[in-house]
Amino acid sequence: MSFLNNVITGVSLGSIYAIIALGYTMVYGIAKMLNFAHGDIIMVGAYMCFFAMGSFSLPPAAGVLLAVVVCTVLGIVIERLAYKPLRSAPSLAVLITAIGVSYLLQNSAQLLWGADTKTFRPLVEGSLVLVPDQLSISYVAVLSIACCVVVMIALTLFTGQTKMGKAMRACSEDKAAAQLMGIDVNATISMTFAIGSALAAVAGVLMCSAYPVLSPTTGSMPGIRAFTAAVFGGIGSVPGALLGGILLGVIETFAKAYISTALSDAVVFAVLIIVLLVKPAGLMGKYVPEKV
Amino acid sequence: MLNVNDINVYYGAIHAIKGVSFQVNDGEVVTLIGANGAGKSTILNTVCGLLHSRTGSIEFLGQNLGGIPAHKLVERGLAHVPEGRRIFQHMSVEENLEMGAYTQARASIEPNLERVYEQFPRLKERRKQVAGTLSGGEQQMLAMGRGLMSNPKLLMLDEPSMGLAPILVEQIFDIIKRLHQAGTTILLVEQNARMALSVADRGYVLETGKIVATGTGNELLQDEAVKKAYLGG
Numbered sequence: 154m155s156f157l158n159n160v161i162t163g164v165s166l167g168s169i170y171a172i173i174a175l176g177y178t179m180v181y182g183i184a185k186m187l188n189f190a191h192g193d194i195i196m197v198g199a200y201m202c203f204f205a206m207g208s209f210s211l212p213p214a215a216g217v218l219l220a221v222v223v224c225t226v227l228g229i230v231i232e233r234l235a236y237k238p239l240r241s242a243p244s245l246a247v248l249i250t251a252i253g254v255s256y257l258l259q260n261s262a263q264l265l266w267g268a269d270t271k272t273f274r275p276l277v278e279g280s281l282v283l284v285p286d287q288l289s290i291s292y293v294a295v296l297s298i299a300c301c302v303v304v305m306i307a308l309t310l311f312t313g314q315t316k317m318g319k320a321m322r323a324c325s326e327d328k329a330a331a332q333l334m335g336i337d338v339n340a341t342i343s344m345t346f347a348i349g350s351a352l353a354a355v356a357g358v359l360m361c362s363a364y365p366v367l368s369p370t371t372g373s374m375p376g377i378r379a380f381t382a383a384v385f386g387g388i389g390s391v392p393g394a395l396l397g398g399i400l401l402g403v404i405e406t407f408a409k410a411y412i413s414t415a416l417s418d419a420v421v422f423a424v425l426i427i428v429l430l431v432k433p434a435g436l437m438g439k440y441v442p443e444k445v
Numbered sequence: 446m447l448n449v450n451d452i453n454v455y456y457g458a459i460h461a462i463k464g465v466s467f468q469v470n471d472g473e474v475v476t477l478i479g480a481n482g483a484g485k486s487t488i489l490n491t492v493c494g495l496l497h498s499r500t501g502s503i504e505f506l507g508q509n510l511g512g513i514p515a516h517k518l519v520e521r522g523l524a525h526v527p528e529g530r531r532i533f534q535h536m537s538v539e540e541n542l543e544m545g546a547y548t549q550a551r552a553s554i555e556p557n558l559e560r561v562y563e564q565f566p567r568l569k570e571r572r573k574q575v576a577g578t579l580s581g582g583e584q585q586m587l588a589m590g591r592g593l594m595s596n597p598k599l600l601m602l603d604e605p606s607m608g609l610a611p612i613l614v615e616q617i618f619d620i621i622k623r624l625h626q627a628g629t630t631i632l633l634v635e636q637n638a639r640m641a642l643s644v645a646d647r648g649y650v651l652e653t654g655k656i657v658a659t660g661t662g663n664e665l666l667q668d669e670a671v672k673k674a675y676l677g678g
């Protein structure tokens with residue numbers, strides 16, 4: 154039974170990683186940059202929900218909505234101010250800027266909201282008992298898995314069926330060619346940041362509901378792990394982010410349960426390195442050879 | 446239709462296009478020929494707004510295109526089929542064509558698709574196939590079909606025959622002839638000068654960023670200097 158409990162914990166944690174990883178992967182796919190500040194958007198989202206539910210006693214749904222709105226706007230603003238001017242700069246300059254934005258967000262949070270750790274009130278409490286005293290699944294875990302499923306279905310429909318979603322895929326393949334089709338590449342990149350940041354807000358709220366501590370650095374570790382998940386699954390690939398996120402959550406949970414809590418990150422990265430040695434593009438990374 | 450007047454284009458310090466002027470009139474097929482590196486692609490990329498000229502002007506249908514971003518030119522009737530095809534490899538054939546019609550009203554997409562499939566029956570057979578798995582010739586047809594999906598008034602083709610087997614080159618030029626007969630205005634860039642001049646009403650010869658000769662397709666085919674430099678003597 155403890156095995157099943159671990160699977161449930163792993164999958165629900167992995168669902169949250171997957172939601173974060175989608176943001177990394179979509180932004181990477183279109184802007185070809187690692188948005189290092191993505192993890193800190195998670196933290197901002199969690200703070201928004203924390204204040205909405207705590208200071209203003211709003212219902213959880215309103216807290217989530219506020220988090221999503223603030224993060225979406227923040228994502229668009231960051232892209233416009235920090236990344237857009239560097240569209241044709243070397244990728245190292247963009248990476249360093251993204252790291253700078255990450256610190257800026259963390260330090261601003263510290264300044265505005267203090268460095269102390271806050272106790273986050275989960276969106277939902279209690280758990281669903283499957284086998285009394287042996288197997289249960291917390292409602293937060295149920296919610297995380299459900300959110301992940303909904304997000305995946307919505308994104309798959311969006312990128313596969315809608316005109317805007319297809320334009321996004323076109324931009325991520327070839328920006329110049331996309332412009333020749335009449336697609337506004339800047340608007341499309343903005344939209345991608347908006348979607349990624351909205352997802353980060355959702356993930357932040359879920360993450361803090363599952364592990365209810367909140368501080369200005371709350372976003373960085375999940376951010377790095379989710380980034381790992383995105384690489385694991387194949388950066389740029391939406392199903393890859395899902396697969397990578399879930400696998401990472403499960404591996405991490407199992408490593409903690411059966412190997413050592415302290416070594417869990419080392420185990421995760423060891424698996425990542427092995428996967429990348431065998432499949433350099435990640436589990437679902439795409440590679441289409443050029444034709445003549 | 447298109448009036449390019451004294452453009453100078455630079456890549457950083459490299460002066461790639463040096464005071465080029467030319468016209469394309471309604472219904473014409475006009476070709477720019479020149480060796481590799483002469484500046485043909487640079488000119489087309491400047492016309493379609495991906496690159497910018499420091500001087501002069503580009504007028505399309507009587508309007509100056511200066512300052513208009515590339516993605517706004519499609520709805521004005523300019524389609525550019527770039528060098529190397531640049532199709533969306535991970536998208537299906539039909540999705541590529543839909544992207545070509547990005548600026549079009551939803552209602553016009555179906556009839557346009559039918560028209561393109563009529564021109565290129567091969568694409569219809571493979572409409573669900575991922576574009577990256579098409580053969581080189583099919584990819585070129587897709588790139589041209591995608592360009593036609595926006596109902597362009599002017600179609601610019603950058604080396605459509607590049608890298609294709611001779612029989613496919615024939616096919617591509619047949620298609621260009623058919624488009625011409627149907628009234629499409631075409632600006633064609635080619636290294637295959639003989640083929641290009643044989644389908645073109647008029648041509649310009651480009652050498653290291655400058656136009657060095659111009660005339661009708663036949664005149665240029667007979668021109669001694671052109672023969673020597675571009676038609677293998």
Ligand SMILES: Nc1ncnc2c1ncn2[C@@H]1O[C@H](COP(=O)(O)OP(=O)(O)O)[C@@H](O)[C@H]1O
Binds near residue numbers: 459487
């Ligand atoms: N992105 C670029 N950066 C710098 N120089 C370039 C670039 N693209 C083309 N050039 C230079 O501009 C000139 C014209 O190139 P291009 O227009 O591609 O020629 P063509 O299409 O006739 O083969 C060449 O000398 C080429 O080296």
Ligand SMILES: [Mg+2]
Binds near residue numbers: 486
């Ligand atoms: Mg060229």
